[in-house]
Amino acid sequence: MKVASIETIACDAGWRNYYFVKLTTDSGIVGWSEYDEGFGSPGVGNIIDQLSKRLVGQDVRATERFHQEAICLTRPAPGSVIGQAIGALENALLDAKAKALNVPCYELLGGKLRDTIPVYWSHCPTWRINHPKYYQPQVKDLEGVRQSGAEAREKGFKALKTNLFIHDEGDAYAWRSGFAVPFSPALNVERKLIRNVMNHLEALRAGAGQDMDILIDLNFNAKPEGMLRLLRAMSDLDLYWVEIDTSNAASLAFVRSQSAHPIASCETLIGVRSFLPFLEARAMDVAIIDLVWNGALQSMKIAAACDAFDVNIAPHNFYGDLCTMMNAHFCAAVPNLRIMETDVDRIAWEGELYTHQPEYRDGALVVPDRPGWGTDPIEAALRARPPKGTGGLLQYKRAA
Incomplete structure (x- = not known):
């Protein structure tokens, strides 16, 4: 063929x-x-x-x-x-x-080890703050944050992840200085950001309850000094992990040594060799692997390298429903899985684009047994919605 x-x-x-x-x-x-x-x-x-x-x-x-x-x-x-x-x-x-x-793709990755995948509701309530035109209900304040946490709990999810936000200037807005929003290349972390992050996390906990695992993503939005300021402020909180991105393995290892919480990282790396400096430096507790970027077969190699260093993995998954299904096969086959990222908030026409959508049961993702990835894009539906210029x-x- x-x-x-x-x-x-x-x-x-x-x-x-x-x-x-x-x-x-x-x-x-x-x-x-x-x-x-x-x-x-x-x-x-x-x-x-x-x-x-x-x-x-x-x-x-x-x-x-x-x-x-x-x-x-x-x-x-x-x-x-x-x-x-x-x-x-x-x-x-x-x-x-x-x-x-x-056969399902997981058969080509070594076979299925689990029928359901533990997941966390990612970007909660990030998408509803950043993109209210597409994800409702809009979240404008800390009460909306609390309600988002409550919704995750009511829908049966056991874990959720959020991001950095400012709430004390009217409508909530994201702090993403690592991506030039706002443009602040020094990536300094000031008291205002720390105060807002704490208020945001406390509102989420109030809504989600004590049994919800809460994760926070610092991304590329701080340098080690700022990361440590945030970590010290959050040290008494009950967090599943703190997610951090940096290109310097030694710096991340130092930050991890000072953290009261597990550190997850490496979602932007490509290839086994890119992960090795972070593994050798013992820089993270959980290695995040982007299967969409690396390919499933190469992702299995990366996961095996992580396993050799006694590190569990989690997929980076914030794309469309086909990516979620692709990651489901990876998670079904990889032995050293910690948890899988998934976005529960979807655009209104997501269901029109694919033959099958991800199925969640009791807050876990069900592994599809259909041939291939278990879903196909519907080509006519894709072409009926031409892309934006950017x-x-x-x-x-x-x-x-």
Whole structure:
């Protein structure tokens, strides 16, 4: 079975776009994957188009050969958007291969270890603050934060994750200085931010109750000195983990040594070699792996490396429903799973875009047993909603 054609398709997803690879074989089987250009990765689709020229005509089943050849062809400029393009093609190959064998993708990853996946409700209530046009009810204040926590509990979720917000200037707004919102390249953490973060977390706890696990994502929004200020302020809170992003393994290891809470990190890394400095430095308690960027087969290798260092993993998953299903197969097969990220708030037309949506039962994600990823994008629905010119991080304007 050979690759006959490869196409990229994008569609409107509200405040961002969704992006897909459609890989058609000479036997008529179609393999799909979802990738992203909105999380600081413009141009992935162009690289996919270039790499596809070498993949057309090749054996669909030879996934590792494709990966190794693509690495050779891009060796002078590894990682980043090139790594993401390779991962997107590898994921589409895996879907087509599994469909040809009439098995779920998890069978190609070593087989299923669990039928349901522990998850946390991510971006709670982040999406309702940042993008109220697409996610309702809008959250404007701490009472809305409290109600979001209560909703997560009432819907049976056992864990939720939130972000950094300012509440004492009228409407709530996100603090994302690591992404230039506001533009503050020194990434300093001042008393105002600390006060607001504490108020936000206390409101979430009041709504969610004492049995809810609460996670917070600091992302790239502080340097070690600021991270420590936040961690010291939060030291008496009961938190599942604090998520931190940094490119310096030694700095993160020092921050972890001072933290009262487990540290999760590495969601923007690509390839096993990128993870090794963080593992060797004992920089994090949980390694976050982006399967969409790395590809499922390479993600299994990264997870195995983490397991060798006695580190559990969690997938980075804040994209569309196909990505959630892709990550479900990864989580079903990987032994050292901690928990899976999932976005419960969805755009109104999400259900129109896929043949099947993720199923949650008692706050856990049910692993699909259908062939391939267990869902396919509906091509006519994608094309009926043409993409915006820009979206994701690139849509934000620098504050005056």
